[in-house]
Amino acid sequence: MKLFPPGAKPGQINTLVRILMENEGSISVSRLSKRVHQNIDGLLPVLEACTMLGIAAVSDATVTLTGQGRKLKQSNIDSFIAKGIARIEPFKTAISTLRKEGELSTMELSELLKEHGIKMYTDADVNATLLREELLKWMISYKLMKRNHKRDSWSVRQA
Numbered sequence: 001m002k003l004f005p006p007g008a009k010p011g012q013i014n015t016l017v018r019i020l021m022e023n024e025g026s027i028s029v030s031r032l033s034k035r036v037h038q039n040i041d042g043l044l045p046v047l048e049a050c051t052m053l054g055i056a057a058v059s060d061a062t063v064t065l066t067g068q069g070r071k072l073k074q075s076n077i078d079s080f081i082a083k084g085i086a087r088i089e090p091f092k093t094a095i096s097t098l099r100k101e102g103e104l105s106t107m108e109l110s111e112l113l114k115e116h117g118i119k120m121y122t123d124a125d126v127n128a129t130l131l132r133e134e135l136l137k138w139m140i141s142y143k144l145m146k147r148n149h150k151r152d153s154w155s156v157r158q159a
Contacts, residue, residue: 004088007045025065053084082142090118103155106132
């Protein structure tokens with residue numbers, strides 16, 4: 001099971017889409033790396049995230065917008081990403097688990113995800129910490145979950 005790449009950030013995806021649009025939907029990875037002032041290793045999680053979301057494809061060291069990616073506008077990219085990440089692990093199972101179970105602590109959610117074969121790290125505490133970081137970065141940014149900071153617990157936002 002492939003998990004959403006932990007190194008990717010929401011703003012990086014928006015930037016990548018903007019750059020691709022400015023370059024008629026295609027740019028070499030090396031040119032992109034120079035444009036965003038990031039080494040290629042640092043770009044890999046962003047490229048993988050864009051591939052998983054169906055925004056872009058990478059082939060022969062060139063990044064190209066997909067048909068779906070070409071339809072995106074800066075005004076609708078956030079809703080597209082929100083729908084996309086909700087279908088990718090660990091977010092997909094986290095959302096469905098919270099819908100069934102109600103509010104859960106990060107550790108409880110981490111343990112339930114592990115029962116489904118979804119873990120980011122073998123140590124339980126580190127795994128929970130990584131999960132918390134990813135949920136904060138993606139689920140809160142795109143308003144798919146709510147977090148109770150005092151209890152370190154999560155619930156699904158009602159649509």
